Amino acid sequence: MTLSTEAAPDAALLRVEALEVVYGGAVRALVGADLTVREGEVVALVGANGAGKTTLLRALSNLLPAMRGQVSAGRVTYAGLDVARTRTDVLVRSGLVGVLEGRHCFGGLSVEENLIAGGLGRGSSRADLRTDLDRVYALFPRLAAKRGNPAGLLSGGEQQMAAIGRALMGRPRLLILDEPSMGLAPKVVEDIYRILVGLNRDQGLTLLVAEQNVRLALRHAHRAVVLENGRSVLSGRAAELRERDDVKASYLGAAQAPRTAELSPA
Numbered sequence: 001m002t003l004s005t006e007a008a009p010d011a012a013l014l015r016v017e018a019l020e021v022v023y024g025g026a027v028r029a030l031v032g033a034d035l036t037v038r039e040g041e042v043v044a045l046v047g048a049n050g051a052g053k054t055t056l057l058r059a060l061s062n063l064l065p066a067m068r069g070q071v072s073a074g075r076v077t078y079a080g081l082d083v084a085r086t087r088t089d090v091l092v093r094s095g096l097v098g099v100l101e102g103r104h105c106f107g108g109l110s111v112e113e114n115l116i117a118g119g120l121g122r123g124s125s126r127a128d129l130r131t132d133l134d135r136v137y138a139l140f141p142r143l144a145a146k147r148g149n150p151a152g153l154l155s156g157g158e159q160q161m162a163a164i165g166r167a168l169m170g171r172p173r174l175l176i177l178d179e180p181s182m183g184l185a186p187k188v189v190e191d192i193y194r195i196l197v198g199l200n201r202d203q204g205l206t207l208l209v210a211e212q213n214v215r216l217a218l219r220h221a222h223r224a225v226v227l228e229n230g231r232s233v234l235s236g237r238a239a240e241l242r243e244r245d246d247v248k249a250s251y252l253g254a255a256q257a258p259r260t261a262e263l264s265p266a
């Protein structure tokens, strides 16, 4: 079911249409996912454990083949590119940059070397690297203070900041994040979201954030898409979704309202 707030198709920076994904030829992880992200938006992809959020994000960066996953139907288009036919590094240089599961800092490298790796992936010049490092350090003063330390010794929150900083070094047009709140203290999560939303507001950075913490996601996003069992079942403006009884009952911990699946389409 879909609220009537989706973009006209031509306005989309990213478009996912009726996407189906199978792992190992057997596990059907997505069975019909639809998603649109317009330039300048913050869009949340929410859903319970195993709903398919990470799988969808992998598909956006054409990372499924490396996980024995395969798009079996549907299509992903980013900035006019057919993603399934575009190498991940080409997508990165086109501005589609992900902070995917596990944060993946290079533990033996310093914080600064980790950040520089993000700029090199994009082919930045030495001068660009310097400018971008200063920008990242201004956003995350804690990284500036630890620039020479091994990234492996950072706290979980600092590693998340380093992973986001490294992605920003790639000068993204669309930044994709997988559960940036995972395992972090509420205060750190708030700091990270404040910075991300600030980048959207002040610099127009487009964001797609997968979150299990639906309350958090709906507070910060402009729009959201709800995934259930590999299918997008609901989408619309975050402010409207927050007020829906079915969303409250299923995802925001409200008691009496019926579950999403029992409701008729909006």
Ligand SMILES: Nc1ncnc2c1ncn2[C@@H]1O[C@H](COP(=O)(O)OP(=O)(O)OP(=O)(O)O)[C@@H](O)[C@H]1O
Residues within 6 Å of the ligand: 023, 024, 027, 028, 029, 047, 048, 049, 050, 051, 052, 053, 054, 055, 056, 067, 068, 212
């Ligand atoms: N590499 C893989 N090989 C086989 N099955 C997988 C693989 N990765 C995910 N799956 C399966 O695909 C389904 C969707 O998983 P996915 O990780 O995309 O969900 P998710 O919404 O991100 O969940 P979580 O929030 O727990 O990470 C699950 O049934 C999962 O077991």
